[in-house]
Amino acid sequence: MTREDKNAAIAELQETLGATPFFYVADSSTLTVAQVNKLRRMCFEKGIRMKVAKNTLIRKALEAISANSKRNYEPLYESLHGPTTLFISENPKAPAQLIEEFRKTAERPVLKAAYIDSSIFIGDDQLKALTNLKSKEELLGEIAGLLMSPARNLAGAIASSGSKVAGVIKTLAERES
Numbered sequence: 001m002t003r004e005d006k007n008a009a010i011a012e013l014q015e016t017l018g019a020t021p022f023f024y025v026a027d028s029s030t031l032t033v034a035q036v037n038k039l040r041r042m043c044f045e046k047g048i049r050m051k052v053a054k055n056t057l058i059r060k061a062l063e064a065i066s067a068n069s070k071r072n073y074e075p076l077y078e079s080l081h082g083p084t085t086l087f088i089s090e091n092p093k094a095p096a097q098l099i100e101e102f103r104k105t106a107e108r109p110v111l112k113a114a115y116i117d118s119s120i121f122i123g124d125d126q127l128k129a130l131t132n133l134k135s136k137e138e139l140l141g142e143i144a145g146l147l148m149s150p151a152r153n154l155a156g157a158i159a160s161s162g163s164k165v166a167g168v169i170k171t172l173a174e175r176e177s
Contacts, residue, residue, distance in 0.1 A: 006057060013053060013061035018069070020088050021117045024095040025058075025076065028109035029083035035106055042102060048095055049088040055080040075120045079112035092116045096130035 001009075017023060028039065043050040059080050062073040087095035099109055114121040114130055121130060134142075 009053065009057050010060050010064070013051075013058060014064050016049075016051070016088060017058075017061055017086075018065045020090070021115075022089055022092045022095075023115050024087040024089075024099070024111060025079050025113045025115075026085045026087060026095075026099065026109040026111050027083055028052075028085040031106065031108055039102055039109070042098055043087065046094050046098055047089065047091070048098060049086075051086040051088065053084065053086060055082075055084050058084060058086070071118065073115065073120075075122060076113050076115060079122060084112070085109060091135065093131055093133040093135070096127055096133070100127060100131055 028036065031039065040050055059077055062076065065071055066073050087098070089095050096111070096114070099111060102109065111121075111124045111127050111130075113123070114126065116130070116133065
């Protein structure tokens, strides 16, 4: 690989990783060609970009992004050894779900690390936590539900109190007659 090729690869990685708030670093070595093709097909179906790159190029791209932004990728650098596959997605838990689903039939890919909106998860043991992440929309829905709950309770109390008062007045009216 010539210096120009390396610089172009770093620039491409820098653009790709700098534009996404979510990416996963995994080891998909020892997969057969058929398994890799199946994994790529699953990635395509789920809207996940799968990219294999050299660790030094990934690190240089991450260092360049860190220098130009507030992002800190330093804890990820330790996971950049051995064969590395990047999974890039707009959905923070989609790659984790893909890895979990794929590993039902194969022992890899193994999660090395994940970068989720400035949070860094290191190690394959974090896979379960990543599959349980809630999307921004889910969290907003839960917050809205929690905020509306007291209002619903108050409305219910007022409605039930009104019917109780009406029942008492009706009973009193019937007694007078």
